[in-house]
Amino acid sequence: MLTETAAVDQLHLHVDQSGGQTVMRAVGAWVAESAAVIETEFGLVLGHGAPLPAEHHAILDLSRIEKLDTYGALLITSAVERMRTRGGTLEVLNVPTLFASLLQTVGSAWQEPPPPAAQVSIVANVLDRSRSGIVGAGRDLLVLLDMLGATAHALAAVVARPATFRSTSTVHHLDRVGLQALPIVLLITILIGGIIAQQGFFHFRKFGADEYVVDMVGILVLREIGVLIVAIMVAGRSGSSYTAELGSMKMREEIDALRTMGLDPVAVLILPRVIALVIALPILAFLGSMSALLGGGLVAWLYAGMSPEIFIARLKEAITLTHFQVGIIKAPFMALVIGIVACAEGLKVKGSSESLGLQTTASVVKAIFLVIVLDGLFAIFFASIGM
Amino acid sequence: MIQETLAPAIRVRDVVVGFGQRVVLAGVSLDVARGEILGFVGGSGSGKSVLLRTIIGLLPKRSGTIEIDGIDLERATAEQTLALERRTGVLFQHGALFSSLTARENIGFAIREHLRLSEQMIDDIAIMKLAMVGIKRKDVDKYPAELSGGMTKRVALARALALDPEILFLDEPTSGLDPISAGEFDVLLRTLQQTLGLTVFMVTHDLETLNAVCDRVAVLADGRIAALGTVVEVKHSNHPWARAYFAGRRAQSLAARLATATA
Numbered sequence: 001m002l003t004e005t006a007a008v009d010q011l012h013l014h015v016d017q018s019g020g021q022t023v024m025r026a027v028g029a030w031v032a033e034s035a036a037v038i039e040t041e042f043g044l045v046l047g048h049g050a051p052l053p054a055e056h057h058a059i060l061d062l063s064r065i066e067k068l069d070t071y072g073a074l075l076i077t078s079a080v081e082r083m084r085t086r087g088g089t090l091e092v093l094n095v096p097t098l099f100a101s102l103l104q105t106v107g108s109a110w111q112e113p114p115p116p117a118a119q120v121s122i123v124a125n126v127l128d129r130s131r132s133g134i135v136g137a138g139r140d141l142l143v144l145l146d147m148l149g150a151t152a153h154a155l156a157a158v159v160a161r162p163a164t165f166r167s168t169s170t171v172h173h174l175d176r177v178g179l180q181a182l183p184i185v186l187l188i189t190i191l192i193g194g195i196i197a198q199q200g201f202f203h204f205r206k207f208g209a210d211e212y213v214v215d216m217v218g219i220l221v222l223r224e225i226g227v228l229i230v231a232i233m234v235a236g237r238s239g240s241s242y243t244a245e246l247g248s249m250k251m252r253e254e255i256d257a258l259r260t261m262g263l264d265p266v267a268v269l270i271l272p273r274v275i276a277l278v279i280a281l282p283i284l285a286f287l288g289s290m291s292a293l294l295g296g297g298l299v300a301w302l303y304a305g306m307s308p309e310i311f312i313a314r315l316k317e318a319i320t321l322t323h324f325q326v327g328i329i330k331a332p333f334m335a336l337v338i339g340i341v342a343c344a345e346g347l348k349v350k351g352s353s354e355s356l357g358l359q360t361t362a363s364v365v366k367a368i369f370l371v372i373v374l375d376g377l378f379a380i381f382f383a384s385i386g387m
Numbered sequence: 388m389i390q391e392t393l394a395p396a397i398r399v400r401d402v403v404v405g406f407g408q409r410v411v412l413a414g415v416s417l418d419v420a421r422g423e424i425l426g427f428v429g430g431s432g433s434g435k436s437v438l439l440r441t442i443i444g445l446l447p448k449r450s451g452t453i454e455i456d457g458i459d460l461e462r463a464t465a466e467q468t469l470a471l472e473r474r475t476g477v478l479f480q481h482g483a484l485f486s487s488l489t490a491r492e493n494i495g496f497a498i499r500e501h502l503r504l505s506e507q508m509i510d511d512i513a514i515m516k517l518a519m520v521g522i523k524r525k526d527v528d529k530y531p532a533e534l535s536g537g538m539t540k541r542v543a544l545a546r547a548l549a550l551d552p553e554i555l556f557l558d559e560p561t562s563g564l565d566p567i568s569a570g571e572f573d574v575l576l577r578t579l580q581q582t583l584g585l586t587v588f589m590v591t592h593d594l595e596t597l598n599a600v601c602d603r604v605a606v607l608a609d610g611r612i613a614a615l616g617t618v619v620e621v622k623h624s625n626h627p628w629a630r631a632y633f634a635g636r637r638a639q640s641l642a643a644r645l646a647t648a649t650a
Contacts, residue, residue, distance in 0.1 A: 032551050036503045069551040069583055074515050075508075102582035105575070109518035351532020352486035 013041045022058040026065045030072025038075050046079060046090075056088035063094035073099070073106035081110055140366070147266075147344040148336075151274055154267040169272040177238040178280030184237070185230055185284050186291045192229055193221060193292030197299040210304065214311060215318035217296035222323040226289030228375055231334040234281055235367035239342035242273055243363035246346025247356045255347070265347075274339035281335035282328055289327065326387055330378050334371050341367040394457045396421045396554055396586040397442060402451035404434070404441050411437050413610035414451070424580055424587040426601035428632060433607050435590045436480065439558055442588070443477055455554065473501055476552035480559050482543035484531040490517060490542045491527040497549045516545040519575060521568060536563045544572070548579070557589040561596050573599045594633075606632070 012034060014025040024045060030038060046058070060076065076092060083090040095103060120128070158165045200213035246269060249255050255265045293315070300306040345363035349356050397419040404412040411434040419425045429435045440446045442453055444460050452459055455475065458467050484493050494513035498504065504512075517527050520541040531539060540563050547555060561569040577600050579585050591597060597604055597618055604621045606614040606629045614624040622633040 032502055035508065036505075039505060039508055070515070070519075070548075071512065071551060074512055077515075078508075078511055099582060101578055105519065105578050105582075106515060109515045111514050111518055111524050352530055354487035355532075 011041060012038045013045060015045055023061065024058065025061045025063075026076075028065070029067035030065055030075065031067050031069045032071040035071040035075060038072070042075060042079055046083065056083075056086075058083065058088070058090045060090055060092050061094050062092060062096065062099070065096065065099065068099045068102060070102070070106055073103050074110070076103065077107050077110045143344050143348070144340055147270075147340050147347075150266045151270055151340065151343075154264060154271045157264075157267065158271065164267070166268065166272045169268075170275050173273050173276035174280055176241075177234065177276055178283060181234065181237055181280070181284060182287065185233060185288050188233065189226065189229060189288035189292040190295035190298075192225060193217065193295030194299040195295075196220060196225070196292075197296035198303055201300070201304040205304075210306070211314060213304070214296075214300065214306075214314040218293065218315050218319040219323055221289050221292040221296070222319060222327045224327070224375070226292055227285040227327045227331050227334065228371070229292075230285045230288040231281065231331070231338065231371045232368050234277070234284065234335070235338045235342075235371060236364050238277065239338045239367045240360050240364050242339070242342035243346040243349075243360045244356065246270075246343055247349030247359055250347055250349045251351060251356065270339075270343045273343060274336065277335040277339040278332045281338075282331035285328060285331040289324075322387055326378075326382050330375065333378075334374060337370045337374055338367045341370060394454075395419055396423070396456060397588060398452075398454040398457075399438075399442065400452045402438070402441060402453060403449040404437055404446060405449060410610060412441070412448075415607070415610070415612055417605060417612055417615070419586060419588055421586055422580070422584045423602045424576070424585075424589065424600050426597045426604045427588065427590045427607065428592065428597070428604060429607035430628065434610060435607055436558055438607065439556055439588065439590055443475065443556055473550060474552055475554045475556065476547035476550065477556045478540075478543050478547040478558060478560055480562075482531070482539040484539060484543055484546070486531050489528045489530055490522060490534065490545075493531070493542060493546050494549050497546065501550055512549070513545075516548055517542065519548070520545045521571060537565065537568065540564060541568070551583060553584070554586045554588070557587065557591070559590055559592065561591065561593045566595075569593060569596065570599075572596075576600050 012026060012028050012030060014027055016023045016025070022045065028034070060079070062076075065072075080090045080092060092103075197213060197217050200216050201210060204210055204213050204216075246255075249269070255269070258265050258268055297308060297311045297315075300311045301308055342363045345359045345366070349359045395418040397417070399415055399417040402412055402415045403410065415438060427435055427438070437446060441448050442455070452461075455471055458471055460468065460471070463471065484490075485496065488496060491510070491513045494516050495509045498509050498512060514524065514527055518524070522538060522541055522545065526534070526538065531542070534542060540560070544557075544560060547557070561572055564572060573596055576585075576587065580587060580600075589596075589601070601618065603616060604614075604618050605612055606621060606624075606626060608626065608628045613626040614621045614629045616624070618633070621629050624630070
């Protein structure tokens with residue numbers, strides 16, 4: 001009995017249903033901290049969701065309420081409104097004068113929240129997603145072509161009036177994407193070259209074809225791996241920074257400010273970046289390839305016991321200038337793809353920090369994908385012209 | 388009132404704040420009583436926002452003490468700090484809305500973290516708070532990037548009010564609002580202050596807000612409180628900046644308008 005009284009004391013709603021009518025007496029503090037409890041109590045008494053008997057009428061007496069904030073006021077208002085939408089009434093009586101204006105303010109601000117979005121079937125959802133995916137891919141392609149065109153246009157303008165070329169900016173970016181990228185590019189390519197050589201010696205030795213490892217390393221590095229690895233690294237390192245830079249400029253309206261000053265953002269921001277990449281990537285690819293050959297040579301010497309003289313002599317026989325040309329011709333095109341994708345994604349950034357992250361990810365993923373696709377197309381092209 | 392005999396809601400004593408060589412606040416002392424709306428004015432760059440950020444603990448101070456609700460944040464336990472943060476609301480000058488959440492989610496975020504309520508109730512509260520500051524229902528699911536400057540301010544105010552704080556810090560709440568919305572804001576602030584006993588520390592330049600809602604006004608000049616009192620008292624104080632501020636052309640035209648309106 002004692003515990004029961006204690007429980008009643010903690011209740012915020014005292015319910016009396018004796019007179020054939022529901023009379024609720026609000027007690028105590030109706031504030032944010034107690035809102036969760038009061039919500040449950042209201043739900044129990046008024047049976048939210050359950051159908052109501054006709055002309056259901058309930059009374060809420062506020063005379064013994066001690067504290068009220070917007071949470072308590074909202075509970076009262078929402079109970080009144082929801083009773084009404086269900087065809088009943090909830091009458092609020094004895095509102096203390098202290099709380100009257102608060103209840104009125106909350107009451108006038110009350111709005112039924114919009115209904116939750118209708119559940120769509122999984123099949124429709126999948127179809128809808130694939131539709132928007134395909135449309136999005138098509139639109140992406142158009143955006144890239146648009147950016148390519150704008151860059152070409154800006155380049156043509158610069159060729160017509162060379163004085164307008166932004167050489168300081170280009171040199172600055174050349175330093176960032178070229179010189180500063182060099183240490184990591186050299187480190188990774190020397191490791192890749194070494195790993196390829198080690199795997200080659202390990203497996204080729206089984207049928208006594210040690211010497212052909214040099215052919216494999218030379219051709220593979222010069223034709224494919226050297227330029228591909230470097231392009232992928234540049235897409236991750238420099239492409240992402242281009243996207244993030246241009247994206248945050250877009251967010252802070254810097255690009256709009258440029259436009260209002262009568263400057264073309266493509267000429268000022270994008271052309272120097274793309275040109276810097278187109279110059280830097282072939283150089284990096286060349287140095288990366290040399291570093292990979294060095295790695296292969298070191299492994300041949302230290303792991304397989306092939307002396308450097310033999311390695312170099314064998315390499316001279318195995319590779320021709322053609323192999324080198326095939327690799328290095330691809331580099332500027334890959335640089336163009338990376339630069340255009342990175343800048344286009346940067347300009348797609350909207351106001352939120354989340355969109356900056358999304359576009360940077362998209363930039364790297366798309367650039368790497370397109371670089372590999374381009375590599376495949378070049379392979380077909382070179383095969384058909386016999387290089 | 389009984390409340391006035393209690394410790395002040397905010398107690399600032401000899402606070403010194405500086406950046407490198409430059410001293411911005413050179414010994415500021417100030418009390419904000421419970422249930423009071425204190426307007427804080429001062430020239431641009433005089434350190435109003437610096438004081439506000441120091442009080443809420445975002446900037447370190449070189450010396451002095453700050454107590455909120457009798458609790459010194461530097462010596463408070465983690466629980467005391469959390470409870471205090473739950474009882475204070477802050478409106479930042481530029482809104483500081485979470486850009487990856489919609490207006491409604493911005494309000495719901497703090498509620499969800501601090502109170503165990505049903506999703507339905509969190510939604511109800513969020514939409515009600517947004518309606519209170521004048522955000523229409525069609526706008527509640529917009530992201531901050533899609534809101535205009537004035538709307539951003541209102542959503543930020545709604546977020547500051549989300550947990551029904553006892554102490555509210557406002558950094559230029561009515562700047563960027565049109566005069567009608569600013570007037571509505573004044574009324575809203577008064578209503579909330581009267582019903583909830585809110586204590587408000589407000590940095591503002593809005594002369595109408597100062598006149599309409601502030602119980603007292605503090606003037607910050609040269610790193611110190613230059614004048615403190617009701618609007619009338621400050622207006623007649625000896626400090627040149629305060630006199631210029633309240634007797635300037637804009638203040639005069641406001642006074643003239645108020646006079647014709649009441650006549």
